[in-house]
Amino acid sequence: MKGVRQFNFKRTNVKIFATLIAVVLFCAIESKGDTPAENTIYDSNTNHLWNRLNETLFERTAQDGKKYGLNELDILYWATTTNLLTGASHQQALDVLNEFINTKGEKLIQDPLKKALLQRDLWALFDWAAPRLNDDHKTERMELLKRLAIVIRRLELTTNEIASLPDNYALAEKNNLTDLPRGLFNTNGDWINIRIQDVLGLVPAHDLSFGGRSTFMVLFHDADGRKAGLNYLKQIGAVEPMFVPSGDTNSPITLNHFPQFPTNSQWALARRMRVIDTNGKIQTTHIVESIQLRTYLGFGEPEYIETTNADGTVDSQTIPPQRFNEFQMKRRSAQMISLGQKERDFTRIPFSIGLDPFEFSGFGNERSLDTNQPIEPPIVLQNCNQCHGGAGIYSVNSFTRFLSLQIPATETTQMTESDGRSDEEMGLFSKELRNDWGILQGLWMQAN
Secondary structure, three states: OOOOOOOOHHHHHHHHHHHHHHHOOOOOOOOOOOOOOOOOOOOOOOOHHHHHHHHHHHHHHOOOOOOEEOOOOOOOOOOOOOOOOOOOHHHHHHHHHHHHHHHHHHOOOOOOHHHHHHHHHHHHHHHHHHOOOOOHHHHHHHHHHHHHHHHHHHHOOOOOHHHOOOOOHHHHHOOOOOOOOOOOOOOOOOOEEEEOOOOOOHHHHHHHHHOEEEEEEEEEEEEOHOOOOOOHHHHHOOOOOOEEEEOOOOOOOOOOOOOOOOOOEEEEEEEEEEEEEEOEEEEEEEEEEEEEEEEOOOOOEEEEEEEEEEOOOHHHHHHHHEEEEEEOOOOOOOEEEEEEOOOOOOOOOOOOOOOOOEOOOOOOOOOOOOOOOOOOOEEHOOOOHHOOOOOHHHHHHHHHHHHHOOOOOOOOOOOEOOOOOHHHHHHHEEEEEEEHHHHHHHHHHHOO
């Protein structure tokens, strides 16, 4: 159809969702280049209670004996994980949590950052352990939940403590972190904080993956500047309808034709850390957990360039239409780092469908503990293209609403500039409606 962006809606969604299921096993987390051999995240003494708690709950051992989990940005737990629910690991978890509770372990460290980091990990573990349908470990889960709820509440932060948490993005900007997008959060700057009218959330797939414990921001930087960027949002919003007939009986609708932003424009997804305060309320902090950055070098297939060397040999170079970068918070200090283009690592998103690579093979078969089966995470930045591989605006899922719960039937997604307040309120409201948050509050009431 002339003037229409041909997009196989049905096939593409099947492909994206199938790829997502595969990708959720492994994705971006954190650099391992400076990972210490000892468990000294909270204190130089490896036997310190906070270190032992961290090690007992979060360290995972692969079949080849390699240790993971103490320095990752996010805990290595998936929907199928049985660690802490069966065998010795369950009792060890209960023992260290009991020790923490009975000795008032929260008083051992008063550093707000360390309190926030431990609370954050325990909160993630709580959400993972929340009851689910057709579960064989409901009793074990509840034993964990009761203790985790007490410790999480004891690690609550005051308003002043939350305000004192570091602005790690500003520090990374000051230190000229390589490739870091500059001025990302400046009011009226070149980066436009995106708001999407009449939708359930900016990035529902990401929000689901992290259980509502993070605040997400979608930001757009037009290569021609702020004014051009605002005009571009108006241009794509004026195109209606979102979908048009495709002429293909197998996939009867396709995305309409939308104008493209200029090359060298960028889109970013920023994730900020949330904590629980002394009133039991969720608060967003200054700490940026990660920034995913996409720079658009073109809108078609990758370009192949060949150069002839002085000795007559020929080198070929592939220039992809998008360049991916990711920046993450270091687990120990909240300092931001830039992930290498070939860096490998794990993640555990989302809990609902992910297989645990420490307990299952890539084909879903249970790993045998008597065999030496190495685990090799994939290259982090190659995963981004799996869900954002479309051309230009068609790769921006916040606009197209792919992987979202709500896809516009006729009208185009309306992207406008946001002051951040309404989106933050919607995100908090969404978390407060979740079953895991209700269970946590209920256990707090029982403990009082």
